[in-house]
Amino acid sequence: xxxxxxxELYKIFRRPRTYISFVAIGAIVVLILLAFYxxxxxxxxxxxxxxxxxxxxxxxLLNGYLICFVILQTLLIHVPLxxxxxxxxxxxxxxxxxxxxxxxxxxxxxSRLLLAKFLATIVYxxxxxxxxxxxxxxxxxxxxxxxxxxxxxxxxxxxxxGNDVLWRYAGAFAFAAIAMSTVAALAFFLSIFAxxxxxxxxxxxxxxxxxxxxxxxxxxxxxxxxxxxFTTHIIGWKGLFDDPVAWVPVCKSAVILLVHxxxxxxxxxxxxNKKDILx
Numbered sequence: 170x171x172x173x174x175x176x177e178l179y180k181i182f183r184r185p186r187t188y189i190s191f192v193a194i195g196a197i198v199v200l201i202l203l204a205f206y207x208x209x210x211x212x213x214x215x216x217x218x219x220x221x222x223x224x225x226x227x228x229x230l231l232n233g234y235l236i237c238f239v240i241l242q243t244l245l246i247h248v249p250l251x252x253x254x255x256x257x258x259x260x261x262x263x264x265x266x267x268x269x270x271x272x273x274x275x276x277x278x279x280s281r282l283l284l285a286k287f288l289a290t291i292v293y294x295x296x297x298x299x300x301x302x303x304x305x306x307x308x309x310x311x312x313x314x315x316x317x318x319x320x321x322x323x324x325x326x327x328x329x330x331g332n333d334v335l336w337r338y339a340g341a342f343a344f345a346a347i348a349m350s351t352v353a354a355l356a357f358f359l360s361i362f363a364x365x366x367x368x369x370x371x372x373x374x375x376x377x378x379x380x381x382x383x384x385x386x387x388x389x390x391x392x393x394x395x396x397x398x399f400t401t402h403i404i405g406w407k408g409l410f411d412d413p414v415a416w417v418p419v420c421k422s423a424v425i426l427l428v429h430x431x432x433x434x435x436x437x438x439x440x441x442n443k444k445d446i447l448x
């Protein structure tokens with residue numbers, strides 16, 4: 170199995186477009202860091218106007234932990250698109266090049282081949298998140314240092330001690346890995362039905378947009394659907410920055426996302442095994 174995965178990883182990382190995602194994340198993070206470095210104090214003063222009128226805030230709260238939190242919220246909106254560029258091309262790309270039928274002539278079962286492609290996609294997804302974690306956390310700390318983390322929420326202000334933050338970020342990126350793997354699994358499933366990668370990419374992003382809108386609407390007819398939509402749980406990592414940590418919602422969201430991954434993978438195997446490969 171490892172040999173199959175290695176071959177699929179080679180296919181992924183030999184394509185120039187694979188590195189578009191890494192460059193895009195790097196560019197976004199660098200721009201955010203430059204913006205905060207140049208005008209971060211004014212941004213903090215504007216954002217904390219209401220707070221400073223009530224409380225006496227001592228020292229600067231602009232540090233690497235805060236920058237990472239801002240970047241994490243921003244990039245997790247864009248990362249799904251970058252993941253679908255590869256996940257949506259895994260099977261559809263082979264069909265488009267006319268190599269899928271040739272692959273199936275090898276003495277390897279369809280299920281093993283599909284599983285190898287899926288695991289290679291997950292490795293790519295994890296590599297992208299590790300790159301994102303390095304830039305957003307390590308580089309932010311290097312540039313802005315560490316300190317207490319202040320998080321402004323709609324109904325409360327959470328202040329976390331600098332000694333109580335790193336493990337939360339480790340958990341947040343681990344949760345993000347599950348969330349982004351769910352997106353990858355959906356795009357991978359949709360790629361089985363297409364002859365080129367454009368269809369799965371557009372379809373996956375359309376599903377995410379529609380589900381996100383349904384998750385955010387406070388309409389009774391949609392409330393029954395919200396717990397079952399994976400987009401409702403993608404932001405579950407934020408519970409790790411509550412004080413105390415909202416362990417039950419975080420773990421529940423992680424389990425629901427894992428169930429989605431399993432369902433998408435099983436559906437992919439089922440459909441692929443039944444599919445007539447003509448290209």
